[in-house]
Amino acid sequence: MKVAVFSAHKFEKDYLLEAAKGRHELSMFEPSLTATTAALANDYEAVCIFVNDDASAEVLQKLSSNGVKYLALRSAGFNHVDLKTAGKLGIKVARVPDYSPYAVAEHTVALMLALNRKLLKAHNRIRDLNFSLDGLTGFDLNGKTVGIIGTGKIGKLVAQIMRGFNCKVLVFDIYQDTSWATDTGVVYQDLDYVCEHSDIISLHTPLNEHTQYIINRERINKMKKNVMIINTSRGGLINTKDIILGLKDGQIGYLGLDVYEEEKGLFFEDHSNDILQDDVIARLMTFPNVLITSHQAFLTDTALQNIAETTMGNLTCFEKNIECKNELIDKSA
Numbered sequence: 001m002k003v004a005v006f007s008a009h010k011f012e013k014d015y016l017l018e019a020a021k022g023r024h025e026l027s028m029f030e031p032s033l034t035a036t037t038a039a040l041a042n043d044y045e046a047v048c049i050f051v052n053d054d055a056s057a058e059v060l061q062k063l064s065s066n067g068v069k070y071l072a073l074r075s076a077g078f079n080h081v082d083l084k085t086a087g088k089l090g091i092k093v094a095r096v097p098d099y100s101p102y103a104v105a106e107h108t109v110a111l112m113l114a115l116n117r118k119l120l121k122a123h124n125r126i127r128d129l130n131f132s133l134d135g136l137t138g139f140d141l142n143g144k145t146v147g148i149i150g151t152g153k154i155g156k157l158v159a160q161i162m163r164g165f166n167c168k169v170l171v172f173d174i175y176q177d178t179s180w181a182t183d184t185g186v187v188y189q190d191l192d193y194v195c196e197h198s199d200i201i202s203l204h205t206p207l208n209e210h211t212q213y214i215i216n217r218e219r220i221n222k223m224k225k226n227v228m229i230i231n232t233s234r235g236g237l238i239n240t241k242d243i244i245l246g247l248k249d250g251q252i253g254y255l256g257l258d259v260y261e262e263e264k265g266l267f268f269e270d271h272s273n274d275i276l277q278d279d280v281i282a283r284l285m286t287f288p289n290v291l292i293t294s295h296q297a298f299l300t301d302t303a304l305q306n307i308a309e310t311t312m313g314n315l316t317c318f319e320k321n322i323e324c325k326n327e328l329i330d331k332s333a
């Protein structure tokens, strides 16, 4: 079928075209999907989108009136899609639930290690022929307590990796996998206990009305002094203004972000010739103990191949009207 691919990035185009061969005809559009760009999908049966595209009610209505019947997400998260409206309009939606939890878990740990051992500072110094060690002291991970919020596919892998560093691992989830916890040697506790007793806290829940701003001023104030917070999940889990206050008063010792609540329109793009308009991320970037990556935790060759394969497979299921195990259906409808 004819598929309009929005937010088509250079890093993924070849993987998508390869997976579509003999199955689907892809048109690559660099702009993200918005109420304005929805018109590009005129006469396409399917639209394929990424994490920062807008699939709100208004946009879905435009797509539907343009003849779009299918929406294929190149992501696991679907907080950017109004599933209720999609259901009402008869637009079928599918996602890629698990293209590589390893990729995201490994990037999460990369952020922890780079922050702790001040790798960027060290690298920049060496390039300046400054071989001194002052100011580069880290801490042993061995014996430290790591708190994992959300023990789904990614959270579980991070927990297992950190057990390999001989860390004590505390976990919180609304559903407890007790046999996994026993086998892995991790301990389920309530959210506040995990936040208050951990040296490193890593977030791995989806973004929804229960998890928005799960990290806020009140909770930050109860954390251990000098805590490390890592977020590779969704920006909205953290109240960024509160986290800046925590960084300013030294309560937060390290912050690693792969996602940011206002990342839409900023991340994934080259803005090197623009004036930065976002004062919040500008402030975050001034802290020496903050490391930000631009939503790249998923970015491995394995993940890109899996995303492309599953996305094209989802569209084939829709086209042939066979059951699609990755279809998203609004349960409240």
Ligand code: NAD
Residues within 6 Å of the ligand: 076, 077, 097, 098, 101, 104, 149, 150, 151, 152, 153, 154, 155, 172, 173, 174, 175, 204, 205, 206, 207, 210, 211, 232, 233, 234, 258, 259, 295, 296, 297, 298, 299
């Ligand atoms: P998953 O569905 O396997 O696990 C999510 C876990 O969160 C589940 O165990 C669920 O029970 C738990 N959860 C849900 N609501 C909760 C709540 N209110 N409190 C505590 N726990 C709760 O998902 P996953 O594959 O592990 O992915 C986790 C998140 O990572 C995704 O939602 C997505 O936002 C993010 N992600 C980011 C990237 C990236 O490149 N940065 C890539 C993939 C996924």
